[in-house]
Amino acid sequence: MSVKTEQMQSNHDIWERIKSKLGGWSLSAYGILAFAFLYLPILILVIFSFNDSRSVSKWAGFTTEWYGKMLQDGQILLSIWNSLFLAIVSTIIATILGTLVALGLERYRFRGKTAVDSMFYLPVIIPDIAMAIMLLLFFNMSGIGFTPWKVNFFGARLAVPYSVIIGHVAFNTSFVAIVVRARLTQMDRTLEEAAQDLYANAWQTFRRVTLPMLMPGIVGGALLAFTLSLDDFVITFFTSGAGFNTLPVRVFGMIKKGVTPKINAVSTLMLAVSLSLVVISILLSRRSGDGDSVQMGF
Amino acid sequence: MERLRRHPELQAWLILAIPVIFLLIFFMAPLLIVFVYSFLERGKYGGVEWVFTLDNIRRVFDPLYFKTFLRSFYIAIVTTLITLGLGYPLAYFIAKSPPSRRNALVFALMIPFWTNFLIRTYAWVMLLRTHTGLINVTLMNWGIISKPLPLYGNDFAIILGLVYGWLPVMVLPIYAALERLDESLLEAARDLYASSGKAFWRVTWPLSIPGVVAGSMLVFIPSLGAFVTPAILGGGKSLMIGNIISNQFLGAHDWPFGSALSMVMMIAMLIATLIYFRWTKKSELAT
Amino acid sequence: MQRKHLLTLIVILLIAVMALAACGGGKATEAPKQEKPAATEAPKATEAPKPTEAPKATEAPKPTEAPKEESVKPADEIVVYNWSDYVAPEMYDMFTEQTGIKISEDNFSSNEDLLAKLQGGATGYSVIVPSDYTVYIMIEEGMLEELDHDNIPNLKNLDPEFTKLYYDPGNKYCVPYLWGTTGVGYNTELLENPPQSWEGIFKAKESDPWYGRMTLLDDVREVFSAALIYLGYDNNTKDEAQLEEAKQLLIDAKKGVAGYDTDNYEDLIGAGENLLAHGWNGDFLQAADEYGNIDYYIPEEGGTIWIDNMCIPKGVTPEEKLAAEMYINFVLDPKVGDMLGEYNYYATPNKAALEIADPEYKENPLVFPPEEIRAKLHFIKPLGEFESVYQRLWDEVKSAQ
Numbered sequence: 013m014s015v016k017t018e019q020m021q022s023n024h025d026i027w028e029r030i031k032s033k034l035g036g037w038s039l040s041a042y043g044i045l046a047f048a049f050l051y052l053p054i055l056i057l058v059i060f061s062f063n064d065s066r067s068v069s070k071w072a073g074f075t076t077e078w079y080g081k082m083l084q085d086g087q088i089l090l091s092i093w094n095s096l097f098l099a100i101v102s103t104i105i106a107t108i109l110g111t112l113v114a115l116g117l118e119r120y121r122f123r124g125k126t127a128v129d130s131m132f133y134l135p136v137i138i139p140d141i142a143m144a145i146m147l148l149l150f151f152n153m154s155g156i157g158f159t160p161w162k163v164n165f166f167g168a169r170l171a172v173p174y175s176v177i178i179g180h181v182a183f184n185t186s187f188v189a190i191v192v193r194a195r196l197t198q199m200d201r202t203l204e205e206a207a208q209d210l211y212a213n214a215w216q217t218f219r220r221v222t223l224p225m226l227m228p229g230i231v232g233g234a235l236l237a238f239t240l241s242l243d244d245f246v247i248t249f250f251t252s253g254a255g256f257n258t259l260p261v262r263v264f265g266m267i268k269k270g271v272t273p274k275i276n277a278v279s280t281l282m283l284a285v286s287l288s289l290v291v292i293s294i295l296l297s298r299r300s301g302d303g304d305s306v307q308m309g310f
Numbered sequence: 311m312e313r314l315r316r317h318p319e320l321q322a323w324l325i326l327a328i329p330v331i332f333l334l335i336f337f338m339a340p341l342l343i344v345f346v347y348s349f350l351e352r353g354k355y356g357g358v359e360w361v362f363t364l365d366n367i368r369r370v371f372d373p374l375y376f377k378t379f380l381r382s383f384y385i386a387i388v389t390t391l392i393t394l395g396l397g398y399p400l401a402y403f404i405a406k407s408p409p410s411r412r413n414a415l416v417f418a419l420m421i422p423f424w425t426n427f428l429i430r431t432y433a434w435v436m437l438l439r440t441h442t443g444l445i446n447v448t449l450m451n452w453g454i455i456s457k458p459l460p461l462y463g464n465d466f467a468i469i470l471g472l473v474y475g476w477l478p479v480m481v482l483p484i485y486a487a488l489e490r491l492d493e494s495l496l497e498a499a500r501d502l503y504a505s506s507g508k509a510f511w512r513v514t515w516p517l518s519i520p521g522v523v524a525g526s527m528l529v530f531i532p533s534l535g536a537f538v539t540p541a542i543l544g545g546g547k548s549l550m551i552g553n554i555i556s557n558q559f560l561g562a563h564d565w566p567f568g569s570a571l572s573m574v575m576m577i578a579m580l581i582a583t584l585i586y587f588r589w590t591k592k593s594e595l596a597t
Numbered sequence: 598m599q600r601k602h603l604l605t606l607i608v609i610l611l612i613a614v615m616a617l618a619a620c621g622g623g624k625a626t627e628a629p630k631q632e633k634p635a636a637t638e639a640p641k642a643t644e645a646p647k648p649t650e651a652p653k654a655t656e657a658p659k660p661t662e663a664p665k666e667e668s669v670k671p672a673d674e675i676v677v678y679n680w681s682d683y684v685a686p687e688m689y690d691m692f693t694e695q696t697g698i699k700i701s702e703d704n705f706s707s708n709e710d711l712l713a714k715l716q717g718g719a720t721g722y723s724v725i726v727p728s729d730y731t732v733y734i735m736i737e738e739g740m741l742e743e744l745d746h747d748n749i750p751n752l753k754n755l756d757p758e759f760t761k762l763y764y765d766p767g768n769k770y771c772v773p774y775l776w777g778t779t780g781v782g783y784n785t786e787l788l789e790n791p792p793q794s795w796e797g798i799f800k801a802k803e804s805d806p807w808y809g810r811m812t813l814l815d816d817v818r819e820v821f822s823a824a825l826i827y828l829g830y831d832n833n834t835k836d837e838a839q840l841e842e843a844k845q846l847l848i849d850a851k852k853g854v855a856g857y858d859t860d861n862y863e864d865l866i867g868a869g870e871n872l873l874a875h876g877w878n879g880d881f882l883q884a885a886d887e888y889g890n891i892d893y894y895i896p897e898e899g900g901t902i903w904i905d906n907m908c909i910p911k912g913v914t915p916e917e918k919l920a921a922e923m924y925i926n927f928v929l930d931p932k933v934g935d936m937l938g939e940y941n942y943y944a945t946p947n948k949a950a951l952e953i954a955d956p957e958y959k960e961n962p963l964v965f966p967p968e969e970i971r972a973k974l975h976f977i978k979p980l981g982e983f984e985s986v987y988q989r990l991w992d993e994v995k996s997a998q
Contacts, residue, residue: 152718254721265704545856
């Protein structure tokens with residue numbers, strides 16, 4: 013290689029490096045902006061949890077009174093526990109089922125696949141209200157009814173109707189399946205095949221190789237399911253019998269008389285708890301320091 | 311075990327058995343109710359009369375509802391495209407972060423949506439209102455604009471609300487597809503194609519297509535059926551297909567017609583979805 | 598490191614799921630068996646007492662409202678299905694203190710939600726609070742229990758006017774709870790002279806300050822009622838020509854309307870975003886308390902009137918029914934009725950309550966409109982299958998550009 017071409021090569025390298033640095037910076041800047049967009053209304057929401065008025069439309073001064081009111085409101089607190097329990101349980105079930113669906117549909121060819129495939133799109137496609145009313149009719153006609161699952165959840169005594177859990181799993185499974193399939197579609201099979209040759213056990217291959225590779229898809233699907241479940245109103249409203257309220261059901265009930273900053277306070281509290289969990293996890297993973305910097309990809 | 315291995319079809323059914331049975335009982339059986347209702351006469355105030363009719367199906371093809379469908383379709387397409395445009399780089403950003411931070415960022419993406427939906431939407435109202443919204447008031451105070459911008463009670467507000475709400479849903483599958491991206495592969499590609507732009511289009515983009523496809527679907531379909539966001543941010547001044555359907559079940563007490571509308575929409579969407587997936591699969595293979 | 602973390606996480610998840618799946622599986626087969634009695638009971642609404650709670654213990658000395666039937670004891674706890682924030686704050690505690698019966702409250706936000714949910718077969722509610730036309734529908738559909746007037750001696754406190762309502766003459770199925778009107782509210786700081794006629798709203802000119810800064814209710818029948826009343830027609834008309842005219846009026850008016858809103862309109866008036874809104878009197882009066890800049894009136898052509906009622910849905914046990922009747926009786930108590938009305942800024946149908954009410958409340962013309970205005974208030978009545986026609990026209994209004 014002549015000196016000249018080497019020179020050119022390294023010039024090119026420098027130029028590329030600058031470009032990729034710039035690209036990295038603008039990507040980070042974009043990431044920050046995008047998160048700002050996501051958190052902008054949340055900021056308003058938090059500010060109004062301190063509003064000294066029943067209104068969430070006009071600022072009237074600072075108070076922490078709504079936090080006190082929230083903590084005294086047994087119904088709201090109970091509805092938060094109901095929401096969390098329902099979201100966790102339905103997410104766990106839906107994540108398992110959805111992952112199985114993704115594996116079954118993405119990895120195999122079999123007769124009737126298109127039918128099964130279509131079936132799992134339907135819960136995403138169906139309008140909420142139609143699904144809600146049909147489930148209500150179904151639970152009623154079939155005699156399954158609104159039997160509650162009585163459970164002690166972190167000291168809160170809950171009675172969560174199976175009908176609601178089933179309803180949430182029914183729509184969440186498909187959402188999870190779609191996200192996991194996106195991960196699975198083009199996943200490299202050579203690793204799995206190699207493992208299969210080594211271990212000669214399908215289960216071990218799955219556990220040691222496939223599952224870890226699928227993880228980002230599963231985590232994404234589970235997060236989506238959890239979020240959809242936590243925020244669902246229509247299906248919960250229609251599939252629950254008397255006496256079961258999630259937070260969205262309570263809040264939608266308030267809509268006619270005006271939603272008060274109490275709900276902002278509730279939301280702020282949940283936000284604070286979940287954000288601090290995330291921060292803790294970042295700090296923990298920092299401490300365990302597994303050579304991140306090497307993989308800084310910018 | 312050996313036998314299972316040799317019969318992938320059996321294996322598939324074994325894996326799918328539980329979810330399929332679950333969905334057959336708890337989704338397909340109830341769906342049968344909607345299907346049957348589509349062909350029955352309405353009860354006076356909700357419910358049905360057990361008399362067969364094709365009237366409901368015929369009514370679905372009313373030009374008014376077709377127009378509404380087109381409008382919803384337009385809103386949903388625009389929403390999906392904007393969400394994709396905003397979501398892709400965000401997913402890329404998260405996938406490129408240090409591994410230990412990725413999960414935290416994915417959580418940070420979802421956490422805003424663990425607050426209550428209505429409260430979030432009202433916060434947007436607070437920001438967007440024409441005469442008293444924070445954005446317009448601030449811009450006017452700074453003298454940047456002299457007349458308030460029309461940010462609220464129109465399609466802009468509806469689309470903004472939908473984009474905001476579905477952005478994370480777009481990001482998740484794209485991130486899931488991108489995350490596996492091997493850095494050394496990119497490095498090699500950069501060397502090979504000599505520019506990072508080219509490397510992106512040749513390597514990264516094709517790999518992320520399944521995520522883009524899934525994300526677009528997960529945004530498009532719910533946007534098409536949205537009805538609370540249009541009511542609050544759009545000022546209820548226009549109709550989406552979701553409004554029409556829920557109005558039939560609730561306001562008009564016409565369950566069979568609501569069912570018929572739902573069925574027809576579902577069938578249309580299902581066909582579109584299947585075609586979409588087949589088509590994207592094919593073009594994936596082509597790249 | 599990362600990988601190990603994930604693995605443990607997965608294992609934990611898997612175990613949790615196995616456990617859950619086991620529960621779930623058990624339930625799927627068990628549940629129908631457990632629920633059989635309830636399922637057969639609901640449609641027939643037989644009065645068979647639930648097997649579990651029939652300790653026919655002797656009548657312990659119960660306070661005042663002792664039941665007449667010897668065999669039935671009131672349920673320990675009932676669920677009231679109500680609009681949110683629609684009781685006086687201390688009411689439930691007072692009732693529990695007096696009777697030992699606990700109350701929990703669920704909320705709905707529209708009559709349509711309530712009706713659809715009950716029609717779909719939701720059970721467990723002992724008292725529901727639907728509005729007039731919904732009561733009519735529920736009676737016609739056989740969804741309500743007849744009230745045992747012996748258990749509601751306080752019915753005598755009711756204003757006689759409220760015992761001969763079109764939807765339930767003689768209060769066979771329901772007892773009025775509160776009533777109110779639909780008219781127009783406005784921001785008093787930003788608007789000095791609101792239009793006295795509906796004309797100013799439906800034919801607003803661009804020069805009118807409220808042009809583009811007013812909302813109409815997002816409710817078919819309310820909006821069509823206002824338009825029909827303005828046009829001088831019956832607001833429950835089935836005349837398609839009249840409806841067509843009303844539709845055209847509403848389409849033409851749409852340009853000047855900022856939105857159709859049933860939930861947030863009073864806040865938007867208070868915050869100064871809008872100047873004028875079509876809405877319910879109590880909403881405006883409550884918001885006036887908050888913002889201090891809202892007033893309300895009924896345009897000169899008239900408006901609508903509505904009454905919310907307490908009813909008992911079919912499917913309750915006799916114990917629940919008795920407890921529900923005791924609750925209805927409790928609400929009819931003069932003191933309670935007064936508390937309820939004053940807290941909500943809606944009018945009470947309880948005549949005895951008015952006698953002890955604060956003059957500021959009972960003489961408020963916005964709560965209790967004077968006779969000449971009351972003559973111009975109309976009920977919205979259910980129209981059966983014809984409601985599809987209204988819905989279709991409303992969809993046209995909504996989708997007009």
